[in-house]
Amino acid sequence: EDGDKFDEEEKGVSTDTQTFMALCSCVPEDRATQSLLNKLIRCSLVNNTNQVEVLQRDPNSPLYSVKTFEELRLKPQLLQGVYGMGFNRPSKIQENALPMMLAEPPQNLIAQSQSGTGKTAAFVLAMLSHVDPANKWTQCLCISPTYELAVQTGKVVEQMGKFYPEVKLAYAIRGNRMERGNKIQQQVVIGTPGTVFDWLLKLKLMDPKKIRVFVLDEADVMIATQGHQDQSIRIQRILPRDCQMLLFSATFEDTVWKFAGRIVPDPNVIKLKREEETLDTIKQYYVLCHNKEDKFCALCNIYGVITIAQAMIFCHTRKIAAWLAGQMSKEGHQVALLSGEMTVEQRAAVIQRFREGKEKVLITTNVCARGIDVEQVSVVINFDLPLDKEGNPDNKTYLHRIGRTGRFGKRGLAINMVDGEYSMGVLKAIEKHFNKKIVKLDTDDLDEIEKIAN
Numbered sequence: 023e024d025g026d027k028f029d030e031e032e033k034g035v036s037t038d039t040q041t042f043m044a045l046c047s048c049v050p051e052d053r054a055t056q057s058l059l060n061k062l063i064r065c066s067l068v069n070n071t072n073q074v075e076v077l078q079r080d081p082n083s084p085l086y087s088v089k090t091f092e093e094l095r096l097k098p099q100l101l102q103g104v105y106g107m108g109f110n111r112p113s114k115i116q117e118n119a120l121p122m123m124l125a126e127p128p129q130n131l132i133a134q135s136q137s138g139t140g141k142t143a144a145f146v147l148a149m150l151s152h153v154d155p156a157n158k159w160t161q162c163l164c165i166s167p168t169y170e171l172a173v174q175t176g177k178v179v180e181q182m183g184k185f186y187p188e189v190k191l192a193y194a195i196r197g198n199r200m201e202r203g204n205k206i207q208q209q210v211v212i213g214t215p216g217t218v219f220d221w222l223l224k225l226k227l228m229d230p231k232k233i234r235v236f237v238l239d240e241a242d243v244m245i246a247t248q249g250h251q252d253q254s255i256r257i258q259r260i261l262p263r264d265c266q267m268l269l270f271s272a273t274f275e276d277t278v279w280k281f282a283g284r285i286v287p288d289p290n291v292i293k294l295k296r297e298e299e300t301l302d303t304i305k306q307y308y309v310l311c312h313n314k315e316d317k318f319c320a321l322c323n324i325y326g327v328i329t330i331a332q333a334m335i336f337c338h339t340r341k342i343a344a345w346l347a348g349q350m351s352k353e354g355h356q357v358a359l360l361s362g363e364m365t366v367e368q369r370a371a372v373i374q375r376f377r378e379g380k381e382k383v384l385i386t387t388n389v390c391a392r393g394i395d396v397e398q399v400s401v402v403i404n405f406d407l408p409l410d411k412e413g414n415p416d417n418k419t420y421l422h423r424i425g426r427t428g429r430f431g432k433r434g435l436a437i438n439m440v441d442g443e444y445s446m447g448v449l450k451a452i453e454k455h456f457n458k459k460i461v462k463l464d465t466d467d468l469d470e471i472e473k474i475a476n
């Protein structure tokens with residue numbers, strides 16, 4: 023009756039791609055080739071199971087994500103181009119990245135994304151959206167680490183811009199010889215750092231002050247090549263302050279991170295979380311109970327700990343959620359209830375209050391919790407363990423739920439209420455699935471409760 027499931031689960035990476043990626047990663051010394059190979063073998067988007075975490079430059083501004091391309095209010099020519107390329111709906115990274123990239127005033131972005139996540143299409147869309155075709159000068163500049171990668175990106179520009187012929191593209195790559203002095207008319211330039219540097223500074227083919235969007239693609243590959251890092255930084259330096267800076271990288275080692283910080287001031291950040299990483303920063307416990315009243319008592323015992331920060335409590339049905347909220351209120355605890363029968367406005371109001379910290383505890387079901395992104399949530403309580411429609415342990419939903427905590431390296435806490443043999447079996451299955459220990463917690467033992475708080 024409740025249908026409390028994430029309705030749009032992402033599918034796993036296809037086995038072919040996985041195998042291929044595994045093969046590619048055997049040759050780490052040539053990341054540019056690896057990246058290009060990934061691009062070439064891919065004909066459609068890879069739907070990965072990674073969760074995305076978004077860190078906004080201004081945490082108070084609302085977090086927009088889109089589920090359709092129409093919501094982005096693209097120019098019709100571009101929307102036509104998007105559909106023409108076979109994109110039906112935004113990929114995971116596009117859902118979050120596109121609203122930021124297309125915002126006015128422009129926002130800067132550092133995003134982690136692998137090939138196949140729709141990254142190139144996203145930044146190409148951002149470039150094409152910000153071009154004024156009436157102006158016959160370069161307005162968007164994209165640098166890629168190699169000739170071949172630049173050509174690949176160019177192809178996406180050509181496809182995406184198929185119905186927008188007023189916008190022209192030039193390749194700043196080796197072999198494309200140009201005369202000094204005459205400004206080029208193409209609004210979009212894609213190239214490698216060396217040639218772009220020459221076009222800008224030696225040959226003066228473009229006016230850096232007129233660049234409105236600067237994209238640095240494959241930053242991890244970029245810094246692996248001698249000289250590219252310096253050239254990139256020198257290019258970035260001569261661009262105007264209000265130029266939108268976008269940087270992408272498949273990985274984020276310290277070196278990449280440092281480089282990204284020099285290229286992109288005041289960035290929004292989008293990172294992918296891997297399952298293993300997600301769970302590494304989360305302490306997981308379970309509490310053994312007999313029934314729901316017992317679970318409620320356990321909850322009251324740990325209430326002090328969970329309300330140090332903010333907590334979300336997940337119940338299996340609306341009915342249990344409502345019952346629990348009632349019991350908690352009777353105890354004098356101030357809790358918020360987010361329930362399926364509320365109108366959108368009511369839900370928005372509840373979420374907003376929770377965001378502002380007016381309530382420390384939010385009781386909800388899966389379906390309602392979707393899309394709620396509250397930075398301060400550091401405790402998740404599974405009042406009921408997640409089950410799929412057939413009543414089997416729902417590993418993915420478990421990860422979705424507790425993955426809200428422990429973000430950006432902060433430590434999170436997950437507490438699972440178990441009642442009876444069946445739910446113990448579910449817990450064991452989840453434990454096995456993620457291969458991470460879920461430790462027993464005695465909620466009558468004050469010392470133990472203290473311990474989990476630290």
Ligand SMILES: *[C@@H]1O[C@H](CO)[C@@H](O)[C@H](O)[C@H]1NC(C)=O
Pocket residue numbers: 410414415416417451452454455
């Ligand atoms: C969750 O993982 C366990 C252990 O790997 C497995 O037995 C169970 O079938 C999984 N549940 C689902 C719904 O896939």
